Amino acid sequence: MTTTEHHTSASVSLTREGESILFPSLPYHMHDRNRRAVHNDKLIAAVEVATLAKDVGRKKIFADTFGPRYDSLRTLAGQIKQHTLDHLDHYLEQFIDRAEANGVRVHFAADAREANAICVEIAQHEKCTACVKSKSMVTEETHLLPALEAVGIETLETDLGEFILQIDHDVPSHIVTPMIHKDRYDTAAAFQRELGAPYTTDPQQLTRIAREYLRDKYRKADLGISGGNFLVADSGSLVICTNEGNATFCVTAPRVHIAFVGIEKLIPSAEHLAVFLKLLARSSTAQPMTIYTDIISGPKRPADSDGPEQVHIILVDNGRTKILADEKMRETLRCIRCGACLNACPVYRKVTGHSYGAVYSGPIGALITPMFRGLRNYKDLPYASSLCGACGEACPVKIDIPRLLIELRSRAVKTGLAGRVEKLAFDAYSASLKHAWTYRLANALSGPVLRAMADHDGYISKAPPPFGGWTDERDLPAPAEQSFRGWWKQNRRNL
Amino acid sequence: MKISLFITCLTDTYYPRVGRAVVAILEHLGHEVVFPAGQTCCGQPMFNTGYHEQAADLARRMIDVFDDADVVVTPSGSCAAMIHEYYPQLLHNDPAYAERTHAFIHKTHEFVEFLTNVEKIDLRALRCKWPGHVTYHYSCHLRALGMTDEAVRLLQQINGIQFTPLKKTEQCCGFGGTFAVKYPEISGAMVRDKTACIAQTRADTVICNDGGCAMNIAGALHREGSEVKLKHLAELIAEGLGLLENDV
Numbered sequence: 152m153t154t155t156e157h158h159t160s161a162s163v164s165l166t167r168e169g170e171s172i173l174f175p176s177l178p179y180h181m182h183d184r185n186r187r188a189v190h191n192d193k194l195i196a197a198v199e200v201a202t203l204a205k206d207v208g209r210k211k212i213f214a215d216t217f218g219p220r221y222d223s224l225r226t227l228a229g230q231i232k233q234h235t236l237d238h239l240d241h242y243l244e245q246f247i248d249r250a251e252a253n254g255v256r257v258h259f260a261a262d263a264r265e266a267n268a269i270c271v272e273i274a275q276h277e278k279c280t281a282c283v284k285s286k287s288m289v290t291e292e293t294h295l296l297p298a299l300e301a302v303g304i305e306t307l308e309t310d311l312g313e314f315i316l317q318i319d320h321d322v323p324s325h326i327v328t329p330m331i332h333k334d335r336y337d338t339a340a341a342f343q344r345e346l347g348a349p350y351t352t353d354p355q356q357l358t359r360i361a362r363e364y365l366r367d368k369y370r371k372a373d374l375g376i377s378g379g380n381f382l383v384a385d386s387g388s389l390v391i392c393t394n395e396g397n398a399t400f401c402v403t404a405p406r407v408h409i410a411f412v413g414i415e416k417l418i419p420s421a422e423h424l425a426v427f428l429k430l431l432a433r434s435s436t437a438q439p440m441t442i443y444t445d446i447i448s449g450p451k452r453p454a455d456s457d458g459p460e461q462v463h464i465i466l467v468d469n470g471r472t473k474i475l476a477d478e479k480m481r482e483t484l485r486c487i488r489c490g491a492c493l494n495a496c497p498v499y500r501k502v503t504g505h506s507y508g509a510v511y512s513g514p515i516g517a518l519i520t521p522m523f524r525g526l527r528n529y530k531d532l533p534y535a536s537s538l539c540g541a542c543g544e545a546c547p548v549k550i551d552i553p554r555l556l557i558e559l560r561s562r563a564v565k566t567g568l569a570g571r572v573e574k575l576a577f578d579a580y581s582a583s584l585k586h587a588w589t590y591r592l593a594n595a596l597s598g599p600v601l602r603a604m605a606d607h608d609g610y611i612s613k614a615p616p617p618f619g620g621w622t623d624e625r626d627l628p629a630p631a632e633q634s635f636r637g638w639w640k641q642n643r644r645n646l
Numbered sequence: 647m648k649i650s651l652f653i654t655c656l657t658d659t660y661y662p663r664v665g666r667a668v669v670a671i672l673e674h675l676g677h678e679v680v681f682p683a684g685q686t687c688c689g690q691p692m693f694n695t696g697y698h699e700q701a702a703d704l705a706r707r708m709i710d711v712f713d714d715a716d717v718v719v720t721p722s723g724s725c726a727a728m729i730h731e732y733y734p735q736l737l738h739n740d741p742a743y744a745e746r747t748h749a750f751i752h753k754t755h756e757f758v759e760f761l762t763n764v765e766k767i768d769l770r771a772l773r774c775k776w777p778g779h780v781t782y783h784y785s786c787h788l789r790a791l792g793m794t795d796e797a798v799r800l801l802q803q804i805n806g807i808q809f810t811p812l813k814k815t816e817q818c819c820g821f822g823g824t825f826a827v828k829y830p831e832i833s834g835a836m837v838r839d840k841t842a843c844i845a846q847t848r849a850d851t852v853i854c855n856d857g858g859c860a861m862n863i864a865g866a867l868h869r870e871g872s873e874v875k876l877k878h879l880a881e882l883i884a885e886g887l888g889l890l891e892n893d894v
Contacts, residue, residue: 182831189835203814497818501835535829537822537836538694539786554735560696569696577692581700584655584686585707594659610868620827624834625866628660635658635665639681 172322173291175508177528181535184506194332198503201331205494208437209545216433228430229549231423232485235384239475242384242417243466249387253449255462263293266467270376270409271298273463277407279304279374283365285391285398286310287378288326288488289411289467291510292523295376306376307368309397311361318345324504326511327435327490332503365397375401375459379412380487381427382464385420388448389464392431392441399443408450408459413467415475415484427487430547434489470523479558483518485548492542492552498535507532514542514552521559530568533559576617591636598630605629648678650715652708652754654722655687656857663893664857667884668721668757674889675765684711690728693736694823702736706743709733709750717764718754721880723856726756727787756788758855758879762796769803769883776886777806781849783840783863784815785856797855797879804886810847814839821862837866844874851875853882 170176188194213221235242247257260266266289274282282304284290299306308317312330316323319341323329330338335352342348348360377398381390389410391398402408418424432438451458474480493499493513504512509520509529517532526533533556542552563569583593604611610626613619621627633641649672653665669679689704708729712718720726730751737743761767782798801809820826820836840863844852852867854860854876864876877893884890 182829185829186831189831195835497820497836497839498829498832501832501839534825535832537786537818537820537825537833539818539822540789541786541816541818544789554732557694557696557732560694561698562696564696564698573695574697577695577697577700581692581697581704584689584704587684587686590655590686598659608868610865612869618827620830620833621865623830624826624869625837625862626868627865628861628868630659631662633662635653635662636681636683638662638666643681 172505173508173510174294177524179508179529179531181502181506181508181531184508185502185535188502188506193334194503195501197334198331199500201328202494202496202500205328205435205437206491206545209434209491209494212433212437212439216439224426224430225547225549228426228547229485231418231426232487232548233482235417235419236415236475236481236484239414239417242419243414246382246384246387246417247466249385250389250449250464251387253387255387255389255449255464258463258465260293260465260467260469262469263467266293266411266465266469267295267298269465270295270411271302271304273407273409273461274299274304274374275302277374277461279405279407281368281372282306282374282376283309283369283372283401283405284313284376285378285393285401286313286329287376287411288323288510289378289413289469290376291323292469293411293467295411304374307365307372309365309369309395309401310393311358311395311397314361314365315341318342322505323510324512325490325493326488326513326515327493332505369400369404372401372405373407375403375405375408377402377408377410379410379416379464380431381424382412382417383419383421383424383446384417386448388446389462390424391445391447392428392443393445394436394438394442396443399445402445402447402459402462403457404459406459407461407463408447409463409465410447411465411467413469414471415486431487431489434487434491434545434547474519474522477522480518480522480555482550483515483522483555485550486515486519487548489547491545491547495541495545497539497541498537502535514556515550518550518552518555518559526559526562526566527568530563533557533563594630594634601629602632648680648716650712650718651679651681652685652688652712652718652720652725653681654720654725654857656861657721660861661857661878663890664721664878664880667878667880667890668719670884670889671761671880671887672719674887675767680715682711682715688725688728689736690725691823693728693732698736701732702740705729705733705736705747706740709737709743709746712750712754713746715753717760718750719757719760720754721757721855721878722858723756723758723785723791723793724787724858726754726759727790729754731790756791756793756855758797758800759791759793761800767800769800769886770805772887773805774803774883774886775805776882778851779808779810779849780851780853780882781810781812781844781847782815782853783812783819783844783859785854785859786816786818787856797853800879800883801853804882808849810849812847812852813843815843819859819862821858823858826862833862834866837862841866841870841872841874845872849874851877851882853877853879855879 325331339352343350450462499513521529614622689701693701819840820833826833
């Protein structure tokens with residue numbers, strides 16, 4: 152594993168066996184990482200415990216709090232988001248208007264490069280030297296930190312999970328709980344190695360170590376960077392939800408606050424915010440609300456005792472308008488980044504976040520990553536699903552994830568990405584089902600062959616290609632000696 | 647009533663005993679069961695893999711084959727879900743089929759759902775008896791049908807049965823159709839998780855009501871040398887009513 156020279160610049164070129172974890176070379180193929188992950192017992196154990204607990208907790212808290220009304224709450228939330236997306240131009244304009252009237256400076260970034268450039272320009276113009284940052288998936292997406300490091304601005308992640316990742320030269324593997332793939336032993340080793348702290352695996356002590364290190368940095372920082380959970384259009388406000396209050400520090404103490412927010416985070420007004428605040432933390436971590444919710448409507452006013460002198464919001468596109476224009480896929484922009492789908496997904500639980508080879512993992516990642524970066528580059532993702540439906544059931548804004556995964560698969564087929572061999576196989580398969588007699592003939596031909604390969608229990612231990620993958624992992628039942636329709640024909644008159 | 651049986655391609659080919667059990671139960675309840683011979687496949691494998699034109703052709707065919715059926719019952723949750731969830735999307739632009747699709751969906755029932763919601767069966771009253779220790783795997787596509795614990799409630803009506811709930815019963819077994827062949831390492835890890843949970847219950851039999859799940863879980867149990875049997879709830883009920891000889 153190679154790393155750069157700067158200890159604090161964790162995400163410059165994080166590599167594992169020569170390849171960037173979140174920005175691998177394209178087209179990206181999952182299989183290697185999948186294989187490594189499923190056989191990494193320690194990793195799987197850590198991820199399973201965390202995701203299962205949150206999934207079970209999510210179901211319980213919603214059942215306890217809302218009972219059968221939970222479903223209508225999700226429907227409402229989905230409708231609010233869909234409406235906003237369907238009229239995004241209007242709400243964007245309204246937001247910019249109100250925010251600027253509040254003294255917030257709003258910038259629009261078409262892509263990642265532009266978003267980073269705007270941020271660097273502001274930082275340099277304001278002569279910032281030290282930056283503290285709260286968690287933001289968008290900044291992972293734009294790969295912001297290397298851009299700041301390149302101009303000599305030391306940046307510190309203040310979300311405890313992101314901080315530990317930064318210290319350990321690692322990257323997030325989950326949208327909400329970024330270090331779900333690590334445990335306290337990993338953390339203890341990292342703190343000892345990088346911070347010179349005494350080795351301890353006690354979570355409270357580890358947190359104290361982190362706190363002491365971070366507090367000092369907070370005081371010295373002159374730039375605070377955050378993400379945003381929601382943008383409220385009619386008040387021009389930015390809403391940030393955290394459990395650690397680290398965002399509150401980042402957006403209050405430093406002189407300049409810059410927020411990176413995807414354009415899809417807009418909602419119309421405060422009454423809609425209430426709906427989402429009921430749903431977000433319950434869906435993420437099975438809490439009624441996050442401990443801290445910051446609603447920011449502008450920089451420090453004369454009467455305020457604290458607050459930044461400048462508040463900038465960078466509205467990030469970076470492929471979102473492309474998804475918006477895609478009628479079928481637009482729905483994916485409803486996502487409030489709660490992570491419930493990741494926690495519900497039996498595939499995520501086995502391969503974990505880094506196997507998706509992108510910033511956004513899990514079921515939502517399998518949809519938006521191909522959309523953001525090209526289906527041909529991430530063709531594996533929509534197929535790496537058993538379509539079990541747990542994600543769609545978990546989604547607080549009712550994104551019909553399984554249906555959209557299938558939509559991407561149909562696009563792969565239509566554009567030839569699925570390959571000619573598979574297409575021929577399915578054409579033949581479909582043709583055999585066009586008539587009852589072709590179906591029976593196909594079975595009559597293959598049945599004896601398969602039964603001949605089976606043991607006395609009727610199971611095949613090595614299936615012929617292309618089905619070999621099946622028997623790599625389990626046995627394959629052979630067809631029954633007599634099919635149901637054979638039995639019916641033999642025993643019933645009316646066939 | 648007259649019930650048209652949709653056996654499904656997997657159950658027809660791999661689990662014909664399930665079909666015999668379904669027929670036996672429905673007839674025992676006083677219904678006439680017919681089997682439209684033209685049926686083949688609902689099109690789910692094609693649809694899930696992205697071959698939507700082929701899937702639409704098969705969907706049209708299904709609707710034609712069952713055109714004069716009053717009620718359609720199928721022992722496979724995933725096929726019933728395919729029909730309920732995705733047939734509208736496949737055929738809504740086809741004027742010849744758009745309306746008939748809705749009629750077809752309305753009259754098609756998954757077997758356990760039929761027993762519970764339409765028949766409102768009471769297995770105690772029917773004196774269904776099946777002494778044995780069982781657990782139950784919740785097949786994923788039941789989600790799309792809005793089904794939850796119907797099968798468990800039926801199991802608990804059976805005299806002599808010992809039921810142990812399966813941990814993570816709702817977690818996918820890893821079949822997913824072509825997924826099991828395309829992503830074997832993930833599918834394998836998922837099915838082994840499932841068989842581990844089954845083993846933990848110490849049950850002798852796992853009830854599984856979907857042909858795909860059955861092939862997957864049974865294949866994994868056999869690979870592990872497990873003695874645990876896999877049965878469809880229909881087989882259990884038919885045995886318990888004395889309609890089908892107990893399978894050894």
